[in-house]
Amino acid sequence: xxxxxxxxxxxxxxxxxxxxxxxxxxxxxxxxxxxxxxxxxxxxxxxxxxxxxxxxxxxxxxxxxxxxxxxxxxxxxxxxxxxxxxxxxxxxxxxxxxxxxxxxxxxxxxxxxxxxxxxxxxxxxxxxxxxxxxxxxxxxxxxxxxxxxxxx
Numbered sequence: 001x002x003x004x005x006x007x008x009x010x011x012x013x014x015x016x017x018x019x020x021x022x023x024x025x026x027x028x029x030x031x032x033x034x035x036x037x038x039x040x041x042x043x044x045x046x047x048x049x050x051x052x053x054x055x056x057x058x059x060x061x062x063x064x065x066x067x068x069x070x071x072x073x074x075x076x077x078x079x080x081x082x083x084x085x086x087x088x089x090x091x092x093x094x095x096x097x098x099x100x101x102x103x104x105x106x107x108x109x110x111x112x113x114x115x116x117x118x119x120x121x122x123x124x125x126x127x128x129x130x131x132x133x134x135x136x137x138x139x140x141x142x143x144x145x146x147x148x149x150x151x152x
Contacts (some may be wrong), residue, residue: 005031005054014070018151026075026150032057033079033145037136038089045092047085048143065148073152079111081142083133084108087118094120 007013017027032048033039034057039046048057058066060077067074087104091097098105104118117126136142 001028001032002030002032003015005057008055010056010058010066011069014066014072014149017149018071021149021151023151026148027072029063029147029149030144030149033140033142034059035141035145036081036143037139037141038086042093045089047088047092060145062108067147067149068152071152072149075148077140077148078146079137079140079142080144080146081133081137082144083129084114085120085130085143087121091120096120110128 004010004013004126021027032046032050032054034048036046038046039048046053064074084104087108088098091100091102091104096103099105099109104121107116107118108114117123131152
């Protein structure tokens with residue numbers, strides 16, 4: 001769960017996963033989706049980039065190649081698109097850091113709820129983001145992709 005992209009040498013990590021998996025076992029890798037609509041919109045400001053902490057974000061094709069080299073098979077993918085991530089990307093685009101007084105991440109961390117409206121945004125904007133997120137969540141261009149793996 002959001003650790004793979006923080007580790008150097010993804011090929012070695014996948015080989016380790018292979019060695020730990022039981023023959024009928026299943027592994028889940030959940031990472032930001034570099035093929036997301038949000039990445040195309042926000043580029044370097046996209047929440048999923050998260051510099052300097054993310055070392056690599058493979059494309060779906062790249063992940064498939066890495067898995068095959070490690071003897072793993074991609075059983076299936078699922079996708080997620082939490083609407084609130086857009087606030088973090090928009091803040092970065094405005095030059096506002098995560099834990100700035102006006103930062104959405106700080107706001108949500110302090111409020112401990114996703115049902116409030118973060119600073120600098122209106123209720124209308126929040127509702128529009130929720131609607132767009134629901135539509136994007138039905139595609140493979142979401143902010144997160146989940147890879148389910150097993151031994152080949």
